[in-house]
Amino acid sequence: MDEFIGEFVADTRDGFDHIRNDLALWALDPHNRAALDAVFRFVHTVRGNCGFLKFARFEHLCVPAEAVLADIRSGKRAADNNLVAALICVIERIGMLADAIEAGTGLSAADEHDMIAALGVDVPARSLVAPGLHRLAARERTIRLSAVQFDTLVATIEELEAAHRTLLDMVAHAALPAHFNPALSRLCSAIATTGDALTRSRKQALDSLVPGLDRLAAQAAEVLGKSIRLETHGTHILLDREWIDALRDSFVHIIRNAIDHGIEPMEERVLAAKETCGVITLSAFEADGGVTIIVEDDGRGVDLTQMGAADDNALLTLLAKPGFSTAADSVVSGRGVGLDAVRRRIEELGGRVAIRSRQGQGMQILMSFGRAQMVRDAA
């Protein structure tokens, strides 16, 4: 179930954002029933969700808070200012914990025992030990390393690997006594493991971007009154952190544009015999030693003729002109906004960008790193 932690965190953060106002209103007026109900609903949902992941630290905060909120709702306990303040303290901790997990930073649990004790409920002492802490701690412990230090490490490992190959060559010709072999083989395996660990430490799964993009798509869709589904395929692949950062910014531009300008309003989609819900698909795959990422929407695409572009290549050149905007042109209004930045960012890292527009059916933006054939095919 650990693969769902990203969704859990996104749900919890969204829920917490929704009740910020209610918390403030409730703090001002402990008898505000609507605020109490909204706060209860949030805690109830987080408690239900963390049960799936067996996330003990969240459970230890949610279970007593939910019990007290339920007692207040049913009139068993009166909500005075002190109790409301104690509950808000626990609920804010739930939100902070979700933020800390997403940011990969630590958050001490030392004061949580007192926070829960302030609620005045009987919770068995042993359940406050929070057995899930070690799992959270394992996710949180990170260190920062400057790029220069990291590059020095990489260079040193490469040097070690080269020296090791030379040594093996010499050994092969030197007829060393057999008792040298175990030590040589340990050396060989240690160097390989270190090299691997170093390479992986620079990498991050594309999955880590999905919850944020989901939120972005949901918000943009809500603002524009559209219904959008973001689908992802192959996002488990690991990419260099620099690429991940560049892709995060690029996805934001591309998805916003797709929802704003690509995906048609529902009525138009119905007339075009499309599902009312627009679909944006993010697919990633490895091919030919490179990685290709495609963001595709099933919206209206672009009419090449109307844009005066001979083909997709010419369209890309046009759309990716710095500052390009077609605000006056309803067919592609704003399609180009940000695409110049996307292209520049990806190309700076040695990647390539291509687009494919299918009028009436949607638009694909392809980004590839390394020796990926897809982009050349498309271009």
Add this chain to the structure above:
Amino acid sequence: MPPKCLILDDSRMIRAIVRQMLETLDLPVEEAGDAESALELCACEMPAMILVDWNLPGMSGVDFIRAVRCQPNGSRPRILLSSTERCPDAISDALSAGAEAYLPKPFERAALTRHVEAFGLI
């Protein structure tokens, strides 16, 4: 075509977990985060099974079930209500509104599979 399932839950995490559980049973899945969009999906094509969360923003899970049961097109999806709610009165309300079974949260894959089997979908 294998029977289509609809997950109605406002939690993305629950939708992702249930999607994975149902897709390993080779059942195609649609998702909705609120009852209103779920009703739209049902109006396009009524799924064979709907997993409904109790506690939803806007229209409640129970009202959604009533609305689906009132649809005139004669198609009757199997409806499974899922909730952290343990109050017997609340559960019996949902059953009288038209849910056929109740699945307490959190649940394991095996528990969901048993219901899907009992509904005759696999």
